[in-house]
Amino acid sequence: MGGLTWNYVLKRVGMWFLTIWLGTTIIFLIPRLAPGDPVAGVISRLTAQSGYIENSAQMIEAWRARFGLDQPWPVQYIRYVGNSLRFDLGYSLANFPSRVESMVAQALPWTVGLLLVATLISFVIGNTIGALMAWERTPGWIRNLLPTTLTFTSIPFFMLGILLIYVFAFGLRWFPASGSVGRGLTAGLNWPYIASIIHHAILPATAIVIASMGFWALGMRGMMITTAGEDYMILAQAKGLKPSRIFWLYGVRNSILPQVTALTLSLGGIVGGAVLVEYIFAYPGVGYLLYQGIVTSDYTLIQGIVFMLVFTTATFVLILDLLYPLIDPRITYERG
Amino acid sequence: MTVQMERRQAAQSVTANGRAVTLEVKNLKVYYATPTGDVRAVDDVSFHVYKGEILGLVGESGCGKTTTAMAILRMVQPPGRIVGGQVLLDGIDLVGLNESALRDVRWNTLALIPQGAMNSLNPVMRIHTQIAEAIQTHEGRQPKDKLKQRILDLLSMVGLPSRIYDMYPHELSGGMKQRVCIAMAIALHPSLIIADEPTSALDVVVQRVVGQTLLDVKERMDVSMILIGHDMGLQAQLVDRIAVMYAGHMVEVAPVEAIFSEPLHPYTQLLIESIPSIKERKPLKLTEGITHDLRNPPPGCIFQERCPKVMDVCRRDRPPLRQLKPEHYVACHLYE
Known part of the structure; x- marks a missing residue:
């Protein structure tokens, strides 16, 4: 009968981290592999609603910067993983500014x-x-x-x-x-x-x-x-x-x-x-x-x-x- | 067997050689229901076990040894059923007992050492719990330290170290598990222990140890035993008398020396001859012929289709089990 060893606990906790890390990575990758830009999507939806929006190109840029989407993928990724581990899941897109x-x-x-x-x-x-x-x-x-x-x-x-x-x-x-x-x-x-x-x-x-x-x-x-x-x-x-x-x-x-x-x-x-x-x-x-x-x-x-x-x-x-x-x-x- | 003979045998068994009888099985019939008719697994079997002796029950696979044992325990599984006969243990007919009376008899006076040594213990229960539950079910709650001492005594009686007290079955070897089963079987000082091929799953060395343990236990507790098996060598070393079964029938019962020195029934003779010898290689004789269909036994002797000495009368009349010499019973027309 083997007792609960530190070796085992460490191994299992390591597995737990690995699972969560893999999960977050997949969650990060899937939307980015899909075609389209979420900010542009929101703006074009707004445009469709109100007919015309001034400076829509700048707005897209501003929002992309706001959500960090102007950064290269690796930077986004590291920031995303870091935030996830702190349970900082970001703003809701549909109910901004709810978190x-x-x-x-x-x-x-x-x-x-x-x-x-x-x-x-x-x-x-x-x-x-x-x-x-x-x-x-x-x-x-x-x-x-x-x-x-x-x-x-x-x-x-x-x-x-x-x-x-x-x-x-x-x-x-x-x-x-x-x-x-x-x-x-x-x-x-x-x-x-x-x-x-x-x-x-x-x-x-x-x-x-x-x-x-x-x-x-x-x-x-x-x-x-x-x-x-x-x-x-x-x-x-x-x-x-x-x-x-x-x-x-x-x-x-x-x-x-x-x-x-x-x-x-x-x-x-x-x-x-x-x-x-x-x-x-x-x-x-x-x-x-x-x-x-x-x-x-x-x-x-x-x-x-x-x-x-x-x-x-x-x-x-x-x-x-x-x-x-x-x-x-x-x-x-x-x-x- | 005729009624007169049955009576005579019953009368004998009380006084025979001045020995007391622990178990008397009379005309036991166990049939298994199948869509095409009943399979007569045990058909009109009678035998007895003296107090303090080991009776060997031998025969090839499927001859009804285990079914006989299960019938004595009243544990024949459906579609099997006891069709008739009596099982008298210390004078009480087990076949007629109701369920709760039967539960009292089980383990108190009739214990089992099971066939599957490897899987007969509950895998999620500690050894001491499994022995303790057998004791406490029948004797009520016991003081903790007294119970523990009793279990440790039982373990040492079968040669097991006290450290296994707290262990789980999977932590023991096959031989140790089988000895735990023996310790459990003797816990309540039963009158009769049925050991169903107790060594079949073990290697030869461990077989000897377990066999010796059985002998020690028998000597020390003066308990009667039925030792089921087809290992004739092991039987020769352990048992006092041997009962030979063939196709659901008892064909010969005799003291162990007589079975080996002068087997009377042709089947027993073939069985003894087929024991492998390390001195010479001889061809197997027993493979000739086939067992008849147990659903529809032919008239006459049940061994006629494989018997080398078959006669006309064998195809007509079934030979009864008769006593030819003191303690030597045989069911064969050759000796009329």
Whole structure:
């Protein structure tokens, strides 16, 4: 059993840096490889709107200087990487003079709150369903019921969202159709405010949970069936252990390992938001922001969000790699 | 086997040579359901195990050795099922027990040393936890230091160092894992231990060590054992009596010396002859002929299609297992 060595930690942190650096480089290169000049694009759009703009050539030059686009690529690149590492993501092109990092910072708590909770609920429910589906001792009626809960998974989740809004927001009027919190409430740790947040989050969270739990359930079912054939399951039964103990400590415990890897990856991705769900429910999260960025060709905003994504995914993978030997003793730090 | 003979044998087993009987299997039938009919994996098998002896159960792959063992443990996996017969362990018929009574019997009086030494321990659980759970499931919670001392004693009894107490299975060699399984099997002083090819995945040197460990344990605890295997050399060194199975039937049961010095059943004779010798190379004889379809056994002797001494009567009547000499049973028309 290898302990956590400095050598391993350094190696993994180095990998983390490398991933983020590669990510930022790609984010930097792609818009510059695309044809066209963003400043000229904005000016020509303005020109199209107002018919004629005086000194447009000088304006382009001035703005290019303002954004540092007159510098040679290597200088731009070094400045860009430096700024990114300080989380200085620049100005939004569409909402100047708003800064990208503050726009993301406003949207992030909503997204993280909604998706973190929804993803964890989905993980727990999905894996439980999957494990029960594969467990031979599961009562027959539960086993017949479980696959029907998964049929919702095959409905695209934006359709599911629309359906939920139609039934529960417009029909039954149990939940609000859009937004993240009621108006006229004092923000802070008071019950009406928190209750309103939960009230607004239930429908989008339900859409995400129902849409994604099938993924967990099917993965878990497959793993449980594989585990059920292992020799240690036979010995566990011969030892006269209680079925519940065999189910949890032998079946689920061994089957959950690859699921945890998948969970980490999906947690890393949640800062990207669930674009369609947030759009349908007008939920002011990162996904909604990303949608707006795409619609308004707000390159700096898109870049900023993608950078955040790269950063959090890499960070979650780093955390997973450091923690994984705790849940699977066969993985040792030395091999990393 | 006729009812009279069964009765006689039962009466014998209590008083035979003044020896007590731990296990008595009577007319056991285990069939596997297939779309084209039942496969008779174990068909009308009867034998007994004396207290404090090792009974070797031999036969080629697929002859029903492991199925017999699993049936004694009441762990035949579907589509297999016990169709009939009795398994009397210390006078209690295991076939009739309900699930919770069965869980009590398992490990308390009937332990298993499994076939797959390499994969029979839960990979994510420490060695001491796996032994402790067997103890605590049946004896309730134990004081921590007492439990630890008991586990360390068990480990030293099978020749394992105390440092493996805290280890995980993947940190042990195959032979060590198998000895952990032996330590686990004797933890509750069972009446009977079924060792299902306990050495098949190990190299010869480790086989000897594990075999010696089994002998030591038997001597010290006066436990009865069934040693399943097809390694005749290992059987010769470890067991007291040998039961030979062929195609789901018991064809010969005799003390180990008699099996090697004067095997009576033609199949046993071929089996003994086919033991490789380092002194001379001889061609294999057993490859002639094929086993019949287990779904549809022919009338008469089950070995008729491969038997070199087959007679007309063999194709007509099935020979019962009869006692020819003291402790020497054979199912063959040659000796009528």
